[in-house]
Amino acid sequence: MIVISRLTNYLLLLGVVALVAVPLIFVKGEYKGSDDVGTEAITATKPGFEPWFRPIWKPPSAGIESLLFAVQAAFGAGVIGYVLGRIQGEAQRREAQKKPTPDNVAH
Amino acid sequence: MHIMEGFLPATHCIFWGAISAPFVVHGGMKLRRIMREQPQMRLILAAAGAFTFVLSALKMPSVTGSSSHPTGTGLGAILFGPPVMAMLGAIVLLFQALLLAHGGLTTLGANIFSMAIVGPSVSYGLWRLCRSLGFSIAVGVFLGAALGDLSTYVTTAVELAAAYPDEASGYVGAFLKFSGIYAVTQVPLAIAEGFLTVIVMNALSAKTHVLEELELVREQMS
Numbered sequence: 001m002i003v004i005s006r007l008t009n010y011l012l013l014l015g016v017v018a019l020v021a022v023p024l025i026f027v028k029g030e031y032k033g034s035d036d037v038g039t040e041a042i043t044a045t046k047p048g049f050e051p052w053f054r055p056i057w058k059p060p061s062a063g064i065e066s067l068l069f070a071v072q073a074a075f076g077a078g079v080i081g082y083v084l085g086r087i088q089g090e091a092q093r094r095e096a097q098k099k100p101t102p103d104n105v106a107h
Numbered sequence: 108m109h110i111m112e113g114f115l116p117a118t119h120c121i122f123w124g125a126i127s128a129p130f131v132v133h134g135g136m137k138l139r140r141i142m143r144e145q146p147q148m149r150l151i152l153a154a155a156g157a158f159t160f161v162l163s164a165l166k167m168p169s170v171t172g173s174s175s176h177p178t179g180t181g182l183g184a185i186l187f188g189p190p191v192m193a194m195l196g197a198i199v200l201l202f203q204a205l206l207l208a209h210g211g212l213t214t215l216g217a218n219i220f221s222m223a224i225v226g227p228s229v230s231y232g233l234w235r236l237c238r239s240l241g242f243s244i245a246v247g248v249f250l251g252a253a254l255g256d257l258s259t260y261v262t263t264a265v266e267l268a269a270a271y272p273d274e275a276s277g278y279v280g281a282f283l284k285f286s287g288i289y290a291v292t293q294v295p296l297a298i299a300e301g302f303l304t305v306i307v308m309n310a311l312s313a314k315t316h317v318l319e320e321l322e323l324v325r326e327q328m329s
Contacts, residue, residue, distance in 0.1 A: 001315075009309060023168040031173055038110075
């Protein structure tokens with residue numbers, strides 16, 4: 001079942017790109033993570049605040065942290081790509097069985 | 108929406124942990140039942156889990172000049188219901204707490220509550236509401252995913268305000284302050300998540316009968 005037209009699909013993709021690009025082009029900022037800004041807001045109101053528990057393990061550098069985030073995203077994207085490929089392939093096979101075309105008629 | 112390790116008082120950690128735990132256990136049982144009784148849905152289930160994995164790893168710039176990440180929980184919540192996402196979201200958050208030092212073990216309960224319980228519930232509720240009002244699938248998926256995303260960040264602001272009320276303006280003032288940091292930044296990202304969720308939902312259902320099999324649409328189209 002098709003939810004949106006092909007045109008809408010492309011427009012939505014364009015929309016996502018625009019939502020990411022517009023701030024980068026028009027807003028000057030440090031682009032710190034909002035999680036870090038939130039953490040800073042807590043320490044700003046409470047001078048001398050110390051978290052009572054520390055992470056057991058921390059990525060040794062910001063680069064390594066980015067690597068791990070990239071691995072997380074790549075793994076997820078890989079699984080989605082695999083699933084989409086499988087269900088597309090199955091759908092094609094079903095179609096082919098339903099109406100024989102010159103391609104799959106035995107020679 | 109990640110509250111960092113050690114940044115919530117111990118009593119709050121226990122409180123949010125105690126609230127979240129039953130949801131995660133229930134979700135785990137629901138997940139096992141779907142895997143056993145509807146094996147043909149395993150692929151779609153994997154895609155829903157993977158979608159959360161991808162989106163929660165993507166830090167995107169926002170108009171406030173800071174960056175944040177979507178949650179990706181709306182897709183799975185609409186497809187399989189909120190309990191399944193309580194479990195899948197908890198797995199993602201545990202992964203990020205242990206390997207990325209993002210979020211934490213002490214704050215896991217609070218983070219699960221915002222990202223894996225409130226967000227998916229809002230997504231699912233809005234999706235059902237939109238469908239019963241006669242809106243199209245695309246509109247229902249968009250509103251569900253986008254506002255579910257936003258509600259996660261509003262919940263984080265509530266959790267932080269409860270722990271750190273402002274000396275002058277109290278809980279309300281603290282909530283507005285944390286909302287300014289989290290929820291406002293999140294608005295364009297929530298819209299992006301809505302768009303992406305519609306695109307992926309369309310891709311998953313375009314050549315299949317997923318929506319019909321999950322009884323998300325009543326009218327059978329063949």
